[in-house]
Amino acid sequence: MTNGAGSGFSISEWEYQTRVRMIRDAVHELGYGGLLAVSGYGERDGNVCYLCGHKNAFPYSARTELVSGLGYSAYLVPSEEETTLISPLGYQADAVVGVGKTRSGTNFVPDMVNSIKASSLQNSKLALAGSDIIPAIYLDEIRRALPQLSLEFRDDILAAKRMIKSENEIRLIREASRIADKAIRTAVDSIKPGMTESAIGNIARKAAMDEGADYVVRDRVRSGSETGKGMRWPFSSRRKLKRGELVSIDFVGWANLYGFDVMRMGSAGRPTEEQMSLVELAGEATRAMSHALTDGGDIKTSIAQLNQFETTGISVSAFGHAIGLDIVEGPYLLPGTGGKAQKNMVFCVEPTVRTAKQSACIENEVIVTAGKTETITKLPLALW
Numbered sequence: 001m002t003n004g005a006g007s008g009f010s011i012s013e014w015e016y017q018t019r020v021r022m023i024r025d026a027v028h029e030l031g032y033g034g035l036l037a038v039s040g041y042g043e044r045d046g047n048v049c050y051l052c053g054h055k056n057a058f059p060y061s062a063r064t065e066l067v068s069g070l071g072y073s074a075y076l077v078p079s080e081e082e083t084t085l086i087s088p089l090g091y092q093a094d095a096v097v098g099v100g101k102t103r104s105g106t107n108f109v110p111d112m113v114n115s116i117k118a119s120s121l122q123n124s125k126l127a128l129a130g131s132d133i134i135p136a137i138y139l140d141e142i143r144r145a146l147p148q149l150s151l152e153f154r155d156d157i158l159a160a161k162r163m164i165k166s167e168n169e170i171r172l173i174r175e176a177s178r179i180a181d182k183a184i185r186t187a188v189d190s191i192k193p194g195m196t197e198s199a200i201g202n203i204a205r206k207a208a209m210d211e212g213a214d215y216v217v218r219d220r221v222r223s224g225s226e227t228g229k230g231m232r233w234p235f236s237s238r239r240k241l242k243r244g245e246l247v248s249i250d251f252v253g254w255a256n257l258y259g260f261d262v263m264r265m266g267s268a269g270r271p272t273e274e275q276m277s278l279v280e281l282a283g284e285a286t287r288a289m290s291h292a293l294t295d296g297g298d299i300k301t302s303i304a305q306l307n308q309f310e311t312t313g314i315s316v317s318a319f320g321h322a323i324g325l326d327i328v329e330g331p332y333l334l335p336g337t338g339g340k341a342q343k344n345m346v347f348c349v350e351p352t353v354r355t356a357k358q359s360a361c362i363e364n365e366v367i368v369t370a371g372k373t374e375t376i377t378k379l380p381l382a383l384w
Contacts, residue, residue, distance in 0.1 A: 011053065011168055011257070016097040019051055019161065023077050026157050033121045034078035036112070036151075037158055038130030041071035042217060046325030047130050048075045048085070049257060050162050052096045058089050069108020069138065074130075076115050084115040109141040122146045127154035162324060163331075165344045169324065170367060172258040173346055175212075177365045177376045180260035183208035183216075184251050188266035188383045193243040195268070197221040201236040204251055213260075216253035217327070223247045223268070227359055241268040246275055246358060252327055259327040261348045262377050263363035267384055275358070276382065282353040282360040283381030285309050285316055289333065289351055290366045293373050295343040303335055306351055313355055320349040323365065341368045346376075 027035045039048035045056045052075055060071035074086040082100025085091060088111070090104045101118070103111040116122055128134070131153040142151065165173065187204035201219030208216050221236040222229070224245040241247060250263040265279045288305040306316045320333030323346055331339050333349060341347075350363035364377040 011166075011172070013097050015166060015168060016052060020077055020083065020098055022161060023051065023157065024079050027077070027127050028079040030127070030154075030157070031125065032079065032127045032152075032154075033124030034076060034081075034119065035127040035129060035154070035157060036116075037075045037077065038128065038134045039073045039075075040130075040133045043327045044133050045073070046162060046329070047133075047158055048073045049325050050158070051075050051077065052083070052085060052099050053257075054085060054087060054091050054096045054099075055257065056087075057092070063137070067106045069111075070106070072108055072134070072138075074108075074112055074115075076112075076119060076121075078119045078121060081119045081121075084119065086111045086115055109138050109145070112138075113142060113145045116142075116146060116149065121149070123148040125150040125152065127152055127157055129155050129158035131155055159330065162329065163322065163345060164342060165324060165346055167344075169258065170344060170346070172256050173260075173324070173365070173367075174376050176255035176258045176260040177262065178378070179208050179211045179213050179255045180251050180253075180262040180365075181377060181379050182211050183213075184249055184262055184264050185379060185383070187249055187251075188247075188264060191241065191247055191266045191268055193241055193268045195241050196238045197223055197236040197241070197247075198234075198238055200247065200249065200266075204249060208251070208253060208255075212255055214254040214256065216251070218250065218252040220250035220252070221247065225358070227265075229359075243269045244272065246271065246279070246360065248361060250361075250363065254327075257325060259323045259325065260365070261323055261327055261363065262365060262379070263350060263361055264379055264383055265360055265362065271384060276384075278353060278355065278358065279360045279362070279382050281309060281314070282351070283362040285351045285353055286349050286362045286364055286381075287375075289318070289320065290347075290349045290364060290373050290375060293341045293345075293347060293349070293366060293368050295341065295368055295370055297341050299331060299333060299337050299339050299341060300335075302333060302341070302349075303337070309353065315354045317352050317354070319351060320347055322346060323348050343368055343370055 039045040186207040292302040322329040
């Protein structure tokens with residue numbers, strides 16, 4: 001198996017086989033005839049990729065009577081029969097592992113229906129992972145075509161396995177994080193007054209691809225009063241930086257299948273004392289949240305760490321998420337989130353500090369270990 005070979009690490013055939021075996025055991029124990037894992041394009045293709053290494057390389061496209069499901073894939077894991085990969089328009093044969101049968105037409109639902117029939121599961125109870133990915137119209141078509149099939153949403157079966165990373169996954173995530181560090185460092189070092197946001201993003205993107213990234217999905221660069229604001233399109237604009245403005249770079253993509261997501265602040269010229277203090281405070285908030293993500297510790301304890309940074313004129317909002325094959329995985333680091341951190345979970349921690357004039361965010365990737373939380377983002381908190 002060559003996935004991840006560019007980094008010197010990979011997910012072995014044995015590990016993929018182990019994953020499928022664990023899923024078979026889980027669905028059998030729960031009384032299901034099998035599991036149907038569904039993936040989407042780009043940032044939602046982790047379910048199928050986790051089980052066999054397949055990534056969706058064609059984007060979501062319009063549905064017609066003759067063509068449907070482009071941008072989606074499914075992997076059928078019967079409790080006893082051989083597996084089936086359903087991938088419209090095809091798949092990379094030398095990059096998938098443990099695939100018994102394949103269907104790669106241009107009509108996703110009939111291929112899923114025929115795969116279920118071929119595995120004699122049309123009258124069974126089948127678990128579905130990817131309930132928030134598969135379109136409702138496709139579910140309706142499956143249920144009308146297979147009225148005796150009991151299809152139940154069980155995202156938890158696969159999510160529970162994916163949440164805890166193996167040692168090989170940890171190695172690949174470390175390498176992806178290293179590539180992101182290199183890209184952001186290169187981009188921040190290039191910042192000068194008069195540059196455009198998009199030019200800075202292009203520098204980061206090129207550095208990542210030269211260093212071994214698979215794909216950069218976002219180089220979100222914002223400057224001046226735009227830093228810290230809500231979602232904006234396009235991610236980076238042709239706005240020219242003014243001397244003394246802060247610049248945020250939120251850099252997201254994949255290397256050897258696994259995601260990276262890191263944010264740092266730069267400056268067009270020497271920042272003011274006030275700006276430096278704000279960025280340093282953001283870094284301290286990120287550090288405090290991260291250090292509280294201990295094995296067996298409540299996630300709400302991590303979020304509560306931010307209370308100490310709020311003073312008159314300064315507010316701090318929590319945010320963060322797990323990362324792996326998908327850029328954003330559960331659990332989230334948001335107020336109201338329950339549950340506990342567990343060893344070998346990997347998080348992106350990114351609280352935002354705001355004043356009336358500006359805001360700052362430092363995002364680090366961290367691994368929950370048996371001891372002290374490990375920060376794998378090696379960039380300094382302040383890059384000036």
